[in-house]
Amino acid sequence: MFYDDPKKHNLKHNPFKALVSPRPIAWVSSMDTEGVLNLAPFSFFNAVSERPQMIFFAPNGPRPTGGEKDTLVNIEQTGEFVVNLCNYDLRDAMNESSAHVGPEVDEFALAGLTPEPSVNVKVPYIKEAPAALECKFLMNVTLPTNNPKSKNNMVLGEVVGIHIDDAIIDGGMIDMAKYRPLARLGYMDYGTTDNVFEILRPD
Ligand SMILES: Cc1cc2nc3c(=O)[nH]c(=O)nc-3n(C[C@H](O)[C@H](O)[C@H](O)COP(=O)(O)O)c2cc1C
Numbered sequence: 001m002f003y004d005d006p007k008k009h010n011l012k013h014n015p016f017k018a019l020v021s022p023r024p025i026a027w028v029s030s031m032d033t034e035g036v037l038n039l040a041p042f043s044f045f046n047a048v049s050e051r052p053q054m055i056f057f058a059p060n061g062p063r064p065t066g067g068e069k070d071t072l073v074n075i076e077q078t079g080e081f082v083v084n085l086c087n088y089d090l091r092d093a094m095n096e097s098s099a100h101v102g103p104e105v106d107e108f109a110l111a112g113l114t115p116e117p118s119v120n121v122k123v124p125y126i127k128e129a130p131a132a133l134e135c136k137f138l139m140n141v142t143l144p145t146n147n148p149k150s151k152n153n154m155v156l157g158e159v160v161g162i163h164i165d166d167a168i169i170d171g172g173m174i175d176m177a178k179y180r181p182l183a184r185l186g187y188m189d190y191g192t193t194d195n196v197f198e199i200l201r202p203d
Helices: 070-078 088-096
Strands: 026-031 037-042 045-050 053-057 080-085 131-143 152-164 182-184 190-192
Touching: 026 053, 026 070, 037 070, 053 131, 070 080, 070 131, 070 152, 080 152, 088 182
Parallel strands: none
Antiparallel strands: 026 037, 026 080, 045 053, 053 152, 080 131, 131 152, 182 190
């Protein structure tokens, strides 16, 4: 099959996000200017470079009550955030933290998670997370949109500190079987890494 109009795929649901999968989940902690904590997952997320280490994620659209997502507002005001990585065991807490609640609600508390002080940013990371990337905000790229009510944003951040739970390190490497990162698939589906194999470069 082929289609080029996103409304004319003739399938049960739009397959775009199922095709671009699995996607890692940036579980972003941020803080407003009053110190109120915020936490939300974003699967339009990935690493973009190693030198320096940079990541992007996309807080798109307005909140259901209008206005930008709290995460974007906080990051633009404070210039800092943390990308916590999520594993299989934290899947329900991650999902709870995606609830559309007001900016006054601390989703750490909502999801029963522990804020742990970071080293190079004021925003705490999730103590229970297998790993966390402390980030300084670099820029927001406002992307085109075909929905006048919704904005598309690409937030870029530089990683300025990395926390790793020692329990997922084995022989000096990240043990994927212990890490079990949660991945977003299409629809309401998720996956985790249960099958790891090696392919060596030709040269
Ligand atoms: C697994 C998962 C992935 C998500 N990915 C995105 C995303 O990439 N971009 C986005 O704008 N919202 C995404 N959401 C929805 C946000 O998490 C949700 O809108 C959240 O309430 C935003 O919170 P905030 O207003 O505190 O920033 C995702 C939700 C889940 C559960």
